[in-house]
Amino acid sequence: MASNINQDCLYSQSHEWVRVEGDTAYAGITDYAQSQLSDIVYVELPEVGTTYAQGDNFAVVESVKAASDCYLSLSGEIIEVNEALESEPELVNSDPYGKGWFVRLAIADASEIEGLMSPSDYAEFVAKAEEEGGH
Amino acid sequence: MSYVPHTDSDVSEMLARIGVSDLQELFTAVPAAVRFPAIDLAAPRSELDVMQELKALAAQNAALDSTPSFLGAGAYHHWVPSVVNHVLLRSEFYTAYTPYQPEISQGTLQAIFEYQTMICDLTAMEVSNASHYDGATAMAEAVIMSLSAGRGRRNRVVLSGSVHPEYRQTVHTYTQGMDVVFVGEDRPGATAKELGALVDDSTACLILQSPDFFGRIVDLRGLAEAAHAHKALLVVASNPIALGMLKPAGEMGADIVLGDGQPLGNSLSFGGPHLGFFATRQELVRRMAGRLVGETVDADGKRGYVLTLSTREQHIRRDKATSNICTNQGLNALAAAVYLATLGKQGLRQVAELCYHRAHYAAAAIDALDAYHVDQSAPFFHEFVVSCPRPASEINAALWDRHGIIGGYALGSAYPGMERQMLICVTEMNSRAQIDGLVSALQEVAK
Numbered sequence: 001m002a003s004n005i006n007q008d009c010l011y012s013q014s015h016e017w018v019r020v021e022g023d024t025a026y027a028g029i030t031d032y033a034q035s036q037l038s039d040i041v042y043v044e045l046p047e048v049g050t051t052y053a054q055g056d057n058f059a060v061v062e063s064v065k066a067a068s069d070c071y072l073s074l075s076g077e078i079i080e081v082n083e084a085l086e087s088e089p090e091l092v093n094s095d096p097y098g099k100g101w102f103v104r105l106a107i108a109d110a111s112e113i114e115g116l117m118s119p120s121d122y123a124e125f126v127a128k129a130e131e132e133g134g135h
Numbered sequence: 136m137s138y139v140p141h142t143d144s145d146v147s148e149m150l151a152r153i154g155v156s157d158l159q160e161l162f163t164a165v166p167a168a169v170r171f172p173a174i175d176l177a178a179p180r181s182e183l184d185v186m187q188e189l190k191a192l193a194a195q196n197a198a199l200d201s202t203p204s205f206l207g208a209g210a211y212h213h214w215v216p217s218v219v220n221h222v223l224l225r226s227e228f229y230t231a232y233t234p235y236q237p238e239i240s241q242g243t244l245q246a247i248f249e250y251q252t253m254i255c256d257l258t259a260m261e262v263s264n265a266s267h268y269d270g271a272t273a274m275a276e277a278v279i280m281s282l283s284a285g286r287g288r289r290n291r292v293v294l295s296g297s298v299h300p301e302y303r304q305t306v307h308t309y310t311q312g313m314d315v316v317f318v319g320e321d322r323p324g325a326t327a328k329e330l331g332a333l334v335d336d337s338t339a340c341l342i343l344q345s346p347d348f349f350g351r352i353v354d355l356r357g358l359a360e361a362a363h364a365h366k367a368l369l370v371v372a373s374n375p376i377a378l379g380m381l382k383p384a385g386e387m388g389a390d391i392v393l394g395d396g397q398p399l400g401n402s403l404s405f406g407g408p409h410l411g412f413f414a415t416r417q418e419l420v421r422r423m424a425g426r427l428v429g430e431t432v433d434a435d436g437k438r439g440y441v442l443t444l445s446t447r448e449q450h451i452r453r454d455k456a457t458s459n460i461c462t463n464q465g466l467n468a469l470a471a472a473v474y475l476a477t478l479g480k481q482g483l484r485q486v487a488e489l490c491y492h493r494a495h496y497a498a499a500a501i502d503a504l505d506a507y508h509v510d511q512s513a514p515f516f517h518e519f520v521v522s523c524p525r526p527a528s529e530i531n532a533a534l535w536d537r538h539g540i541i542g543g544y545a546l547g548s549a550y551p552g553m554e555r556q557m558l559i560c561v562t563e564m565n566s567r568a569q570i571d572g573l574v575s576a577l578q579e580v581a582k
Contacts, residue, residue, distance in 0.1 A: 042421055047286070060455060067452040 003032035003126050006097040010113065011122035012073040017097060020113060025074055028101040029061060029092065032126045037063035040092045045081040045102060052076065052105075054112050059102055061092065074112050076105035197541065199403065203569040205497075207518050207560025208348070208544035209270070209299050210406060211398040213376065213486065214563060215474065219400045222473045229466060237442045243465065244440035247428040250472035257378045257475070258392040259385025260414035264425035265463035266471075270372060270395030271302040273411030274342065275309035276424045276458055277370045277391045280415075281340035282315065283422045283457045284368060289339040291316045295330050296323030297347035298372060300549040315339075323550065327353050331361030338365055340391075344372040345384070348549075349558065350494075350518030352381065359388025368419075375399050375412065375471075377516045379487030391415045400474025401467050410464035410471060420444070424458030489563035490517035493570065497561045500574045506581035518560045520546065524581050527557035533580035540576055 009017040015033035018025045034040065042062040052058050052072045059070040081103050084091060092100035107113075117125060141149075146158070155161060162170055199212055206212075223229055227242055237244060247265045254263035267273040278292055292310075294303060294317050303320060319330050327343060334341050341362045345353035355371065362369040370391045371384035376398045384392045397409040415423055421444075429443030453459075478486065494517040502509035506524040523530050527545035534542040547554030561570065 044421070062452065067455045069455075 003030065003035060004097075005031070005119050005123050005126070007119050009097060009119065010073070010116035011119070011125075012071065012116060013125065014071050016070055016073050018073045018116065019097075020107070023107055024079065024104055025076070025107055026101045026104050027058075027072060027074075028096055029070060030122075030126075031096045032129075034093050034096045034100070037061065037065060037068065039064045040089045043085045043089050043092060043102065045085065046078050048078050048081055050078050051108075052078070054109075070102065072105070073116055074105065075108040077108070078103050079106050080104035197539075199564070202539065202541055203565065203572060204541035205543050205559045205561060205565065205573060206541050207562075208558055209301065209395065210403055210409070211374075211376070211517075211560065212403060212562055212564045213398050213400075215400050215402060215470075216477045218477055219470050219473045223466060223470055228469055231465075238439070241440055244428050244442070246469045246472055247426075247463070247465070248430060248440050249476070250468045251428060253472060253475045254412045254414050257375060257383065258373065258412075258414045259383040260389075260392050261417040262420045262423065262427070263412065263414040264423055264427050265465070266396065266468040267393075267411035267413055267425060267460070268462070268464060269397070269407070269409035269411045270393065271299070271305035271411070272309070272460075273393040273395075273413045274298070274302045274370070274372055275306045276411075276413060276460075277342070277393055278306050278310055278315070278340065279313075280391065280419070280422050280424060280457050281368045281370065282310075282313065284419060285339040285366075289337050289367070290314055291318065291335065291338045293317075293319045293330055293333045293338055293341045293367075295327075295343045295347070296320040296325065297349055297351070297353075298342060298344040299348045302344070302372065323349075327355065327358055328361075331358045334362050334365050334367050336365050338362075338367040340368040340370045342370040342372070345381075346374055346377055346516040346518065349520050349546075350515040350560075351513040352377075352516055355384060355387040355389070359390075362390075363388070374516065376483070376487050376490060379483035379485075380491065381487075381516070385414070390419060396464075396467065396471045399471035400477075401470050408464060408467055410467035412471070422457050424456070424460065426461055426463050486563055487516075490561065493517075493563065493565055493567075494519060494559075494561035496567070497559065497565070497570045497573065500570065501559070501577060504574065504578055504581070507577060517562055518558055521557045521559055523555045523557055526554045528554070530557060530577070530580055534573075534576055537580060538572070538576040540573055542573075 006017065009019045011017050011030065015030045016027060017030050018027045040061055040063045044060040046058050052075065054072065054075045056072050057069040058072040061068055061070055082101050084099065094100065150157065204212055231240065231243065251263040251265065255261065267276055282289065292315055294306065296319060318333055319325065330341060330343065341358065343353055343358070345355060347353055359369045368390040369388060370393070371389040373384055373392055373394045375394055375396055393411060393413045395409050396412045401409060413425065427443045428440055431439055431441050433439045475483065494515065498509045498511060498519045501507050501521055502511065508522040510520050521543065527547060531542035531545055534540045543557040543559035546556040546558055
């Protein structure tokens with residue numbers, strides 16, 4: 001099953017996406033990640049105002065199968081969280097790049113953007129993961 | 136088919152591999168004198184003989200049916216209506232271990248659901264779990280949940296020194312190695328307001344007990360605001376019988392209300408098993424430990440019960456869970472539910488009022504004795520502190536030896552410096568005659 005990969009986002013190896021908009025960025029988990037987790041029942045989001053370094057665990061997503069840590073692809077301060085996920089965590093399944101976003105952050109170090117995967121790199125990365133996973 | 140776990144050749148092969156000549160050699164670490172003690176059993180006897188001997192042994196116990204007792208301090212002697220045991224002794228309930236395929240045990244789930252509902256009503260909280268081991272472990276879970284709600288960024292806990300000493304010990308045991316800083320315990324006399332002022336931005340929770348260990352009813356007003364101003368949680372331990380007449384902590388803005396459920400239809404049984412009740416607000420339910428039963432409908436639209444969020448600890452959250460103890464005290468929680476259902480709202484209030492009035496009658500009568508003083512400066516429920524003319528442990532020994540009365544709790548064992556203070560508990564089980572008997576006995580043992 002091919003995963004949907006949004007062309008406006010940048011990606012991490014742990015299957016999170018960021019969409020940079022000026023000095024800020026939206027972040028969430030990818031379509032591949034949500035499909036692996038299956039039905040998501042709860043997303044534990046950080047508090048607005050918290051500052052994280054790149055790679056920090058900033059959220060926990062819980063599905064009917066497992067609870068998984070999510071890592072922030074860019075350093076920065078959380079300026080907004082998607083409160084809709086509190087009552088509708090399934091938005092992460094139905095619209096992972098849109099209504100299922102997790103947080104918006106103020107980017108602390110724009111140079112970190114360079115190190116993230118492009119949509120085509122991520123597509124290749126997922127294809128390889130799926131192959132190895134024997135799907 | 137016979138079950139032979141290891142044949143002789145299996146055993147000798149294993150012994151040879153580890154270089155041991157025979158099995159007995161494995162036990163040489165045990166001193167020879169106690170390795171194979173001679174068991175000198177008497178000759179077989181008839182059931183009649185054995186029962187008579189056991190009854191004679193049992194008669195040496197000071198059974199509460201026939202012995203006046205004024206001991207409380209966390210475990211309370213109340214009347215248990217007969218119906219409680221009749222329900223508990225149904226084999227569907229008492230023979231069943233925790234259901235691993237829970238939905239097949241609809242009766243057990245419904246009982247837990249009813250228990251949870253009554254605990255929510257009693258505490259004025261939104262969610263109750265299926266129970267913990269006892270009040271002490273429920274408090275420890277509350278601390279861990281508060282640390283989790285603080286997302287690991289809050290490591291300070293304000294813990295009142297007038298919380299039951301064993302609860303506090305259990306909290307310390309559970310949180311070993313978690314780098315938690317506890318404040319407040321060194322001053323058991325601190326007022327609730329003074330404790331509230333200790334909350335700061337690194338505080339995960341503020342914990343009080345009301346009635347506290349000394350029986351005093353704590354004024355909880357303003358404490359939730361004091362805690363919430365710093366985004367800390369307010370945790371209150373309550374006596375469930377007292378909740379029959381006192382305003383529940385849930386109405387005072389508490390985030391977690393817990394306590395020991397033993398007074399609800401559970402006998403003293405030499406100190407256990409008890410159950411710990413635990414209730415919180417809806418928004419914190421994802422961080423609550425333990426099991427939670429929910430009501431739903433089946434495929435035909437009929438009412439049914441399921442374990443809601445139960446898989447969080449064992450199956451889903453695992454190392455990310457707030458707690459990995461999901462055991463509940465099923466049979467004890469059932470006793471609590473049957474007890475509460477039997478008494479009803481009015482009945483529970485009546486029990487609470489009987490305890491309250493008898494305790495106040497006793498306190499006034501003891502205070503009237505020249506040699507004793509009862510501190511009645513703070514309102515109290517069914518326990519109060521008596522200052523004695525000599526060490527409370529000596530008074531207790533004399534009460535027992537000379538009058539056959541089980542006295543109160545000698546506070547010196549938990550609070551150094553309070554050797555002359557005794558915590559007296561009076562419940563509906565203490566008749567006026569028993570109380571008058573205690574008062575004259577105290578007078579007699581004063582010197």
